[in-house]
Amino acid sequence: MSSRRPRSRASTGASRISDEQISDLVAKLQALLPEARLRSSDRMPSSRVLQETCSYIRSLHREVDDLSDRLSELLATSDVSTAQAAIIRSLLM
Amino acid sequence: MAVKRTAPSPPTPRPNPNPNRRAPASGADAASPSKRMLAFHFIRALARIHRSTPVPRRTRTIRRAAYSSMARAANPRRVWSRALLQQMRARRATTRRAAVLRRSVSAAPATPPGGGARSIAGEDESTTTLAALARTAAAAAPHRQAGEPARADALRRLVPGGNEMEYSNLLEETADYVRCLRAQVQLMQGLVDLFSAGR
Numbered sequence: 390m391s392s393r394r395p396r397s398r399a400s401t402g403a404s405r406i407s408d409e410q411i412s413d414l415v416a417k418l419q420a421l422l423p424e425a426r427l428r429s430s431d432r433m434p435s436s437r438v439l440q441e442t443c444s445y446i447r448s449l450h451r452e453v454d455d456l457s458d459r460l461s462e463l464l465a466t467s468d469v470s471t472a473q474a475a476i477i478r479s480l481l482m
Numbered sequence: 483m484a485v486k487r488t489a490p491s492p493p494t495p496r497p498n499p500n501p502n503r504r505a506p507a508s509g510a511d512a513a514s515p516s517k518r519m520l521a522f523h524f525i526r527a528l529a530r531i532h533r534s535t536p537v538p539r540r541t542r543t544i545r546r547a548a549y550s551s552m553a554r555a556a557n558p559r560r561v562w563s564r565a566l567l568q569q570m571r572a573r574r575a576t577t578r579r580a581a582v583l584r585r586s587v588s589a590a591p592a593t594p595p596g597g598g599a600r601s602i603a604g605e606d607e608s609t610t611t612l613a614a615l616a617r618t619a620a621a622a623a624p625h626r627q628a629g630e631p632a633r634a635d636a637l638r639r640l641v642p643g644g645n646e647m648e649y650s651n652l653l654e655e656t657a658d659y660v661r662c663l664r665a666q667v668q669l670m671q672g673l674v675d676l677f678s679a680g681r
Contacts, residue, residue: 406650414653421660439633442656446640449663453548454541456670461540463677464532476525476676 523551552666562659565643
């Protein structure tokens with residue numbers, strides 16, 4: 390990566406994405422992180438962005454598991470027709 | 483300016499299942515999944531689960547339904563959504579025992595794929611699936627590009643279909659995957675609130 394490559398993206402063979410595009414993509418990922426607004430707008434190093442993204446994805450997976458569990462409980466116990474009506478109402482508005 | 487990478491196209495407007503539904507007030511971000519389609523797929527799956535799935539298996543089934551509906555509502559041109567749907571289909575096709583074996587095989591990538599799978603699995607179909615999966619796991623190049631940071635390896639494991647992507651593509655797919663995951667979590671949280679309030 391020491392040689393400076395032109396920003397031509399129409400190269401045949403191995404597609405060379407410019408470093409600028411990569412850092413743009415990394416910045417977009419950083420913006421998705423939960424504390425994106427708290428952090429300064431300065432860019433984090435990409436390794437840190439990837440690390441935070443990994444833990445964020447893992448925490449989202451855990452939330453899906455937890456919410457599935459709660460949903461299965463609620464499905465069994467709650468009055469489903471009332472809830473269904475509420476859902477349909479909320480979707481329509 | 484010629485763009486080699488195809489930029490992610492905004493999702494084409496899907497046929498509205500409910501003609502009375504008003505358009506969302508806040509303009510939906512072109513890159514984020516349609517929340518209505520997400521709700522449509524997931525709630526339909528929930529209704530089916532409520533009707534037919536026995537209670538002990540519900541958590542697992544709901545979890546699978548969450549990922550399936552997330553993948554279905556997403557842009558089908560996304561690698562992760564296709565990979566996720568493939569995973570779901572493969573899981574449904576094999577028996578539960580084979581699924582347990584697959585997890586133990588893929589957890590130990592150092593094991594020679596042919597010998598390990600054949601010695602454990604009994605049925606032919608699951609042997610082929612296990613061997614193929616192990617081969618894919620062992621052969622997947624962890625570092626596709628020279629400049630790719632080491633953390634990308636962990637990311638590849640988290641994002642469905644991440645092993646086969648180029649680094650730049652991985653970053654794009656990850657962003658989309660995170661957005662969809664977040665929308666799915668928000669949807670499920672909203673449903674939990676609704677069910678709790680409706681008691």
